[in-house]
Each structure stands twice: as C-alpha cells, then as structure tokens.
Amino acid sequence: MQKENMRKEERGQVESENENEISKVELQRTIGYFQGVSFIVGTIVGAGIFVSPTGVLKYSLLNVGIALIIWTACGIVSLMGALCYAELGTALPLSGGEYSHIKRALGSPLAFIFLWTAVFNKPASNAARALLFAEYATQPFYGECPAPELLKKCLALAVLWFLGILNGRSVKMAAWVQTVFTILKMMALSVIAIGGTVLLIRGRKENLARFENAFSSEIPNAVEVAEAFFQGLYAYGGWWSLNYLAEELKNPSRNIPWTVMTAVPSVTVFYLLVNISYLTVLTPKEIVSSVAVAVTWANRVIPSVAWMIPLSVAVSIFGALNSSMFTLGRLSYAGSQSGHLPSIISMINIQYCTPAPAMIFSTVIASIFIIPSDLIALTNYFGFSVWLMIGLTCASLIVLRYREPDLHRPYKVFLPVAFAMVAISLFLVLAPVVWSPKVQYIYASLFMLGGLLLYLPFVHFKIRFGFMDNITCYLQLLLEVSPANYKSD
Template sequence: NVGVALTIWTASGLVSLMGSLCYAELGTALPFSGGEYSHIKRGLGSLPAFVFVWTSTFTKPASNAARALLFAEYATQPFYGICPAPEVLKKCLALAVLWSLGILNGRSVKVAAWVQMVFTLLKMMALSVIAVGGIVLLVGGRKENLARFEDMFGSEMPNASQIAEAFFQGLYAYGGWWSLNYMAEEMKNPSRNIPLTVMTAVPAVIVFYLLVNISYLTVLTPKEIVSSVAVAVTWADRVIPSVAWIIPLSVAVSIFGALNSSMFTLGRLSYAGSQSGHLPVLISMLNVHTCTPAPAMIFSTTIASIFIIPSDLIMLTNYFGFSAWLMIGLTCASLIVLRYREPNLHRPYKVFLPVPFVMVAMSFFLVLAPIVWSPNTQYFYAFLFMLGSLIVYLPFVHFKLHFAFFDKITCYLQLLLEVSPADGSDESKCE
C-alpha cells in the first residue's frame, strides 16, 4: 500500500523528531557520557539503568550486525547482477567491516570522527542523486511514472501488528538521533549545539527519505520494491544503467558511515556503564597509548560478530526495534520524572511537556502491538532476557558480590591489552 508506506515514512520521521527534542532537553540539562543510560539512572534509578545497559549491550551490537550485513548486501550486489550474492561472502565481508571499524574506533577518536565526516558527505551525495533523479522523472510526467500515486490507498490495509513492525523498520532507518547525547560531555557548548543540530538535521533527513522513496516508487512498482534484494541497485539499473554501479557503492558508503557512528557511541555506553559498576571494570579502562576505550570496542564488536551468524535482517531490525523502543520509552519517562522531581534543574532547552508523554505512549504501542496482535517467540525471549538482568543485578551490583579470580582475569587482560583505569580523564583530554 503506497499511501500507507509513505505515511509511515513521514510518521516515523515525526516520531524521531519528537524523540530527538526530548533527548535534546536531557542532553543539555545532563551533558554526561553514556547518553540514555545516564538519563535513566538519574531519573528512574540504578535498576532501570542496569536493565538498559544490559539490554543495550546486546541489542545495539545486533543493530550494528544488521548494518554490516546491509553494507555487504549492497557492496556485493553489483558483482552478481540479478543473482543473489553468496551468503558466506556477505557474512565474511560484514565481519571484516565490523572489525575494521572496531579497530579504528579503538585506536583513534580523531580518525574515527574524520571518517564519519567524509562518509556523511558521501551519503548526502548519494541520496541527492536518487532524489533529484525521481523529481526529474516526475516532472517529465510520463503516465507509467505517475500511475503508482493515482490511487495510493487502494491496496489492502495492514493491521496494527504490521503497522508496528513497519514502524520498527522505518524508525530503524531514522536511527541515530539519540547518538548526540552520548557525546554531550565532549561537545563544545552542548546547550546550543544539541538543539540546533536536532532542529535542522532531523527535518532534513525526513525530506530526503521521502524524496528517495517517491523516487523509488516513480521508477519501480511496489511488487518490484518488495522483491528487490537491494532497491537502490534496481533503481539505478533502470534510471542510469551505464553507471548503475555508482548507486550501490554510494549506499554501501552511507551504511558504512552509519555503522561507524553507531560503534563510536556504543563504546561510550559500555564505558559509562562500567564506570558506574554495572559492567566489568575492564570495560571502563583506556588504552595507555591512544587513550581510547579499546576493551569496550572489543567487547561490543565481538557480540555484534555473533549476531552476523543468523544473517536475517528483518529479524535483527525487529528485535532491535522492540528492545530499543522500550528503552526510549523509559528515557522519555525519566524526562517527565525529572521535570516534577527536579524543577530547578538548569535546562538550557525545554521541550513542550506533552511531547514526552506522546513518546512514552508511542514507545509502549510499538512494544505491545506486535505481542498482542501477532505473538512471536522472539519478543518472549527478549522479555526473558531483560528479566534475566535481575539475576545479575541483585548479587553483583546490589549486594556487591565479588570473586577474587575476577581480579586475576582483569589483571591479565589489562596487561594483554595495555589498558589502565581512566582516573577521571576522558578521551578528549587524552587526545
């Protein structure tokens, strides 16, 4: 259903904008490393914060695995034409990309930031080519190009569960707006830069994504889009066949940049959780030569590598979306709690109060709708996994149970990895 699809793309963008505005208030009021983890800990307490870091330790690497597999899909497709690329090849390439970026982020913050800037520019160029190509074809006014938009809502309407799962995937594409808060502590003038970035970047992304999807629908039928392994490749074969390889290469570059950003922020989450005693102390240590959180990067990259094995993109994005939106709901709930519990907290930017209430309601809809209308074992396992955090929290965090042999293992790994405690100095000061 073309109309519903474009509506969900638009709604996903607006939900992401509302969420980013909520996060802008938290990031400017509490500019601490760790992003959502620090906000939940301040607003809701230690146990919800531990559940968040426990869940994110696995769901965010799952998201990285999905991005790495998507990169491999686009990077290999031009070499195989209409035939699917071998699964083993895609998995090997995804693993290579994951570990390359893991090593890069574990070696130098400055180089990782430079790579992010370059790949963001390349990403915008790729989206511009597809968007402009679609506008040109629409302006041309050929009947077959306009046919898909004449009766946009005429096809079968999806049910609530399908809409929720579509939101998971649409919101996954907009994912990244929460990343700013992970770097608030290292940012120059966060009280100005975080709201400014949110209010300019997220609307720009919404416009780009809508133009790109309209461009796809101008050239391809909905059935062709659904059946295509890599939609941008199919689009390029139709519109610019002589240089069609440029588009999949550009999309792969775009995904590479998104993956680099995600791994950059994930290291800071693990680092902040370890500093608060919610993860092993080794993860909060910095490399003595580069002052980067190398153990945190190795830890998260290893978990992401395990998620590469199933290679089911839809399963990974749905599982990630289900867990992530529960955590986003908790983060927005912590904003509401802090508004009433700490009314005098300095807030350089304040979001309109109904917005976080809408975000909490939206988050719980996205979590509960698939469970109620289309029960799936993956959601049951996700809940069990979250509850499993209590088995770890009670003895090791609440009662501070400690085993001497953990110290020996930590000491050995500390020597092997050449890392030491941060001693209150963050990476930006080391750099």
C-alpha cells in the same frame, strides 16, 4: 634564602601543573556540530532506503498518498523523540545515552536491564550490518552466483575489527570517517532525489497520474496503518545516537539541540524526495515486488552507471556500522563506570584518550554473533525492547522535571511532547505482542528480566572475585589504560 624558596615554589608549581596535564586522562570534547550531524544522519540512513523501502507502501495497500503521509509522520515522531533526548543530553551531558538517563531518574536496576539487553541486542545488530556490507561488497565479483559464506563472514569480521581498532585509537579519525561516508551516501541519495524530481518536472502522464490520484487506491485499516508506521519508524532508527556522544561533544548545551533540529528534518526531507523519485519511475507494484528498489530505479534512469547504487549501499552500511560501533563503545564505557560491567571497560587509553577496552569488548561480542550468524535472527524478537527503553527514557525526562526542578536545563522540550512519546512507545511495545503474539516475545522478556540474576549478586551485594583484580591489572599494563581522571601520587 628568600630567592631560593621562591624558585623552589615556582618549580613546584610548574611540576604540579605538568603532572596535572600528564595525569589528566578523560574523554576529550573533539566532536563539533557538523560531525554530530554526520553521526545522526549516518546512523539513520542505512541500506533500507536504497534496498527495500517497500514495507510502508505494502501495508498502505499501495496507496501513494497514505504512504507519503506515514513517511512524514514517522519523521515527526523521530524529531519529537530526538528533542526529548536533547533536553536530557544538555542537562546531563554524559556518555551512555538512555542508560545514563534511566539510571539517574528511574534507578540502577532498570538501567542494568537496559544495559544487559543492549549488550546482547546492539552487537547482534552490528554483526548483521557487517554481514550485509560483506554481501554487497563481494556480490559484484560473483555475478549471478552467491558469494561463499566463509568469504562473507571473514570480510564482516575484518570490517568489524577495522572499525573497532579505528574507534579505539582516534575519535577524530572515527569522526572524519563518519563525515566522509555520510557525505558519500547523501550524494547517492541526492542523485536519486534529483533524478526523480527532473523526471517529475518533465511530466510524463503516467508518472504524474500516480500523484494526481494519490489517494485513489484502497484505504488501509487501523492495523495496516500501524504496521506501515512500524516499517517507517524502523527506517528512522538511530535518531537517539547523539546522546551517546554528549561527553565528547563541543559545547553540548548549544550543539545538541541544533544538531538534532538539523539532522532529523534533513533525513525526513530526503526520505520523502527519494520515495517520490521511486514512485515517479516505478509503479507501486514494481516497488513492492523489487528486491532492491534503488538498483531497479538506476537500471531505468541511469543504466550506464547503475553499478553506483550497489556501491552506494555498501558505503551507506559502512557509515552506519561505524557510528553504531562508536556509540556501543560509549554505552559499555558508561555501564562500567557505574559498576555494571568489569572496571577495565571504563578505563581510557593514556595515549589516545579513547575508551579502547570498551571498544574491544563490544567488538568481541559482535564477532561472536557473526560466527554462528543464526543467532542474529533471535534479536528480531527484541524489537519491542527498543521502544520500551525509549519510553522509559522519555519517562525519565518527566520524572526529572518534577523531582529535580532546579537541574540546569539549557534546552527544555515542550512537556506534552514527552508525554506523547511515552504513549507512542507504549503502543509500539504492546502492538506486536497483541496483534501477532509469539512465544519468542516471552523468551525475550524473560531474557531481559534475567539480567536481575546478575544484578543482585554482583551490583547490589557487590560480590567480587580476587582473581579479577589481577586480570584488570594485567590488562591495564597491556592496553596502557587507566581510570578516567586518574591522578598520580
């Protein structure tokens, strides 16, 4: 009798363990240090450094020395911001990036405004990247003639859905694609950097003169320096992407700080070397007037394989789009977990352990922006909102330091760095509004605040519609998804 009871207990324990394994539905920690570096670098390095790094030089009044200093300063500011995010990511390793940190420190309404703005702004940015990829991918087949708009839109939609499905089916495959395309784009940048360095070492007089007299041109005023600074920081955009992956990163306490300290300085060094290479081959006036600087550089230095540069631009855009799609899916997933989006979006595919509904949701919205692509132009006026949210996130770090001093922080940034980032963000939010006020900025601000019209009834007062439960149930069965950490009875 005792033996039978013992066997039953053993069988019960085994069955219980098996049920726990089967019913454990959550995001998996599958992204390592190298993949994390690939995501940051791949997000930052897009088409800009290949196509038109002219803004910094233009607003520096063709002063080579000032332009290179601004590129360096922008890299330092980006690293400061990334280190602030590293503290938040190690202390609160959750999906959602800024959204999760703002919600914890500053409250649900501000987090909802961020989500509401991002759900409009970020898919539009992805749509713009997809259209730019289609432009570079189709143009070689049409020579001097422009490619048909319908073809570009169809290709852009195909790329969006390919990456959306890829990210919805396999995190490992998405990370592999990101790593491969990051390596390819950095190889292309290396060709430009090394080529320019070799030419500089050989030392033609006209090439060396640009650097010997680096500060001989007119010195820009404060407003022009600020404009150049804006252009440089735009080129570094994406340094904040790692925090969206925190819930899927192996050993986040160690990997988040080390990944940030590797990726951002590496991009800064590459940006400086590439700009020096451009200036070695081309004059500042030629750079500013060129439509695609890297193509002009290649036609001068390696004309026989100049076709590699347009291909490299397409590869670079594809990699940046992949990482942006990945992070946007995690933002939607985190917002749904907090009740700020429909509950189906927070569910995870049982077979692949990916936030498939969130990926579908973000891909559908990006697709809508591609069809009437004029909508993308509207998001240009939301640029200030990016730095507003960065400032709020760094302010969240300061608030949590004082409000939750006992919160476990595996990495702590030097607190004055956070205060400096808040001040820089405030300047970058107010500067465009003060220097070139436009009515569109008012519309963008009203749109952001308009999110509260949805927050009050559906989040604060928790109004629900009965038919939504039926739709959620149907989509669960269709997509084979369930809530995270679902436990079967």
